[in-house]
Amino acid sequence: MTDSIETNIVEINNLRVHYGKLIAVDGVSFSIPKGEVFGFIGPNGAGKSTTIKVLATLQREFTAEKVLVKGFDVRLQARKVRECIGYMPDYFGKYDNLTSREYLHFFAAAYKIEINKRDAIISDVLELTDLTGKIDAQVDSLSRGMKQRLALARVLLHDPDLLLLDEPASGLDPRARIEIRELLRALRDMGKTILISSHILHELSQLCTSIGIIETGKLVTQGTLEDIYERLSLMRIVHTQVTNLDDDMVARIEKIAGIQSVERQIDRLALRLKEGETSIEELHEKLVESGARIRMFQPEAMDMETAFMKLTEGKTA
Numbered sequence: 001m002t003d004s005i006e007t008n009i010v011e012i013n014n015l016r017v018h019y020g021k022l023i024a025v026d027g028v029s030f031s032i033p034k035g036e037v038f039g040f041i042g043p044n045g046a047g048k049s050t051t052i053k054v055l056a057t058l059q060r061e062f063t064a065e066k067v068l069v070k071g072f073d074v075r076l077q078a079r080k081v082r083e084c085i086g087y088m089p090d091y092f093g094k095y096d097n098l099t100s101r102e103y104l105h106f107f108a109a110a111y112k113i114e115i116n117k118r119d120a121i122i123s124d125v126l127e128l129t130d131l132t133g134k135i136d137a138q139v140d141s142l143s144r145g146m147k148q149r150l151a152l153a154r155v156l157l158h159d160p161d162l163l164l165l166d167e168p169a170s171g172l173d174p175r176a177r178i179e180i181r182e183l184l185r186a187l188r189d190m191g192k193t194i195l196i197s198s199h200i201l202h203e204l205s206q207l208c209t210s211i212g213i214i215e216t217g218k219l220v221t222q223g224t225l226e227d228i229y230e231r232l233s234l235m236r237i238v239h240t241q242v243t244n245l246d247d248d249m250v251a252r253i254e255k256i257a258g259i260q261s262v263e264r265q266i267d268r269l270a271l272r273l274k275e276g277e278t279s280i281e282e283l284h285e286k287l288v289e290s291g292a293r294i295r296m297f298q299p300e301a302m303d304m305e306t307a308f309m310k311l312t313e314g315k316t317a
């Protein structure tokens, strides 16, 4: 095994998936080191579920230089891959007349967990997902949030190293979403590697250690949250109010190195900075040096949601 295989739980290189003429995934490459929580973010139809299905060994029609999970090839060593993943699809399914206990026993059998160990494992996963009190409840009677937690309990039964979670928080109310987030945090602390998809960036920004943003089948950007913030700060806009503003002053500001454009608005100037040429602090100094008397100076807060919209422009496949 090479070093990268030992440290990367997921390695995808140049993955392409077609559905007939539609290119759902178009040359996607990324890797996820052990212990990371990788947020896979993109608008509806961007190709997230398809990529996750390839990793889960369920989408067999694809081309790639490699798709490895823990060093195992998803096509050639599918069984090995399945042993080390817990895949939670973006739908729960229908389970008429089944209790949580029966549901989990069914999957424990499917995972070939030894019969005499099943009760203890089921009790553990229910405790972890805070569903102990629901062990004999009908699955269909559970709230959506509880169902999502039960689905997580299911994928934990065989103690997989990698969790592939397709939109686990979708359709949940804020409280249930927080519960899922706390649960995922606990799993991260247990050393699980997690790939989690969402079309809502905010949902993941507090949980993920790195993110990849996908749009129309292509990765737009990827990296740690700090990397992405840094990259986005390159598009920064600063709003400022200058009390001694006149045409001459605007002309002087326009000439400041690092400023790409100056937009005069009713009560302020919007200064768009050039990529990587000046820091916000330097800009402030340069404005003062140019004689501007500054009443207000405010870098535009680029929250993750704005960043996402700027990066993806809202396109879908």
Ligand SMILES: Nc1ncnc2c1ncn2[C@@H]1O[C@H](COP(=O)(O)OP(=O)(O)OP(=O)(O)O)[C@@H](O)[C@H]1O
Residues within 6 Å of the ligand: 019, 022, 024, 042, 043, 044, 045, 046, 047, 048, 049, 050, 051, 090, 199, 317
């Ligand atoms: N089985 C299929 N047959 C044909 N087209 C498909 C199939 N599955 C997905 N697609 C199409 O492939 C594209 C990518 O879909 P995918 O489900 O991977 O996106 P997604 O990012 O997971 O979106 P969502 O957030 O809506 O689930 C979409 O245009 C979708 O309509």
